[in-house]
Amino acid sequence: MSATIIDGKAYATGLRARIAEAVSGLSHRGVVPGLAVVLVGEDPASQIYVRNKARQTMEVGMSSFEHVLPATTSEAELLALVAKLNADPAVDGILVQLPLPKQIDAQKVIEAIDPAKDVDGFHPINAGKLMTGVPGFISCTPLGCLLLIQSIRRDLAGLDAVVIGRSNIVGKPMAQLLVGQSCTVTVAHSRTKDLPEVCRRADILVAAVGRPEMVRGDWVKPGAIVIDVGINRVLNPDAGEGKTKVVGDVAYAEAAAVASAITPVPGGVGPMTIACLLRNTLEAACHRRGVAMPQ
Numbered sequence: 001m002s003a004t005i006i007d008g009k010a011y012a013t014g015l016r017a018r019i020a021e022a023v024s025g026l027s028h029r030g031v032v033p034g035l036a037v038v039l040v041g042e043d044p045a046s047q048i049y050v051r052n053k054a055r056q057t058m059e060v061g062m063s064s065f066e067h068v069l070p071a072t073t074s075e076a077e078l079l080a081l082v083a084k085l086n087a088d089p090a091v092d093g094i095l096v097q098l099p100l101p102k103q104i105d106a107q108k109v110i111e112a113i114d115p116a117k118d119v120d121g122f123h124p125i126n127a128g129k130l131m132t133g134v135p136g137f138i139s140c141t142p143l144g145c146l147l148l149i150q151s152i153r154r155d156l157a158g159l160d161a162v163v164i165g166r167s168n169i170v171g172k173p174m175a176q177l178l179v180g181q182s183c184t185v186t187v188a189h190s191r192t193k194d195l196p197e198v199c200r201r202a203d204i205l206v207a208a209v210g211r212p213e214m215v216r217g218d219w220v221k222p223g224a225i226v227i228d229v230g231i232n233r234v235l236n237p238d239a240g241e242g243k244t245k246v247v248g249d250v251a252y253a254e255a256a257a258v259a260s261a262i263t264p265v266p267g268g269v270g271p272m273t274i275a276c277l278l279r280n281t282l283e284a285a286c287h288r289r290g291v292a293m294p295q
């Protein structure tokens with residue numbers, strides 16, 4: 001069997017085009033959605049994410065407000081900026097890039113963001129809404145994963161799903177979204193006994209761990225849909241000394257020989273995260289400004 005490769009890059013491009021069309025429709029009514037992105041410190045990976053977010057925000061016709069603060073920023077200073085953005089009518093969505101420097105309590109900052117502008121979906125109010133089935137902002141990476149799964153199979157009711165990872169930003173909301181689709185969900189983590197055997201039950205297997213190629217081909221049930229969230233930079237001796245490449249949490253070639261569909265890394269889940277962030281920002285703008293969300 002050879003798996004369908006789930007092309008997240010193409011899906012995200014289509015999603016961004018639909019968002020751009022909706023934004024253009026809103027601009028005729030004087031509404032320009034705005035996304036504020038806050039970066040504290042000089043982490044190179046975070047700088048790249050923030051730059052990509054700003055570029056893609058502007059490409060769909062939204063306003064992008066970038067705030068780059070020094071690594072020495074205090075918690076009080078960051079909280080003051082969040083309060084300012086909460087009060088700014090031009091800002092519909094606020095994203096504070098994680099991780100934050102040690103002196104800042106990330107949870108405190110997340111909880112300071114107005115839930116109506118929490119386009120990352122990390123605020124406990126939005127996490128609670130997802131848990132209770134009330135509309136709210138859904139964390140972008142799991143939302144992107146669900147869209148990719150449903151691009152392969154619309155009706156997921158009754159399927160066995162296994163999510164490896166229980167973080168607040170990926171694993172837990174992913175599991176909740178799959179429960180919402182009437183899957184029977186198992187959440188696995190570092191203390192799970194016999195993980196390969198647990199994974200072999202999965203019709204849908206989502207790996208969000210952060211361990212390069214941990215999930216092997218013989219962990220995958222024949223015909224399963226495999227979603228690889230992991231982004232791991234590893235040495236790539238084939239490309240030369242000191243060269244690196246990015247791999248997922250799944251041993252791709254092995255798993256692709258068994259699965260019915262699989263996301264590649266890169267080009268799978270990654271591009272969906274920013275596209276879903278823009279979708280959430282569009283939704284925030286419509287909601288805050290009392291206009292219907294374009295379909």
Ligand code: NDP
Binds near residue numbers: 164168211273
């Ligand atoms: P966290 O480190 O917060 O969570 C990792 C989870 O994996 C934890 O629940 C941990 O268990 C579990 N875990 C660790 N080791 C094992 C193991 N040996 N067996 C089973 N479970 C294990 O990571 P995130 O959720 O933030 O991210 C996960 C991965 O996804 C990372 O590679 C990250 O880079 C990537 N990512 C990709 C995004 C994208 O846009 N594509 C966005 C966000 C993340 P425990 O709780 O017991 O410690």
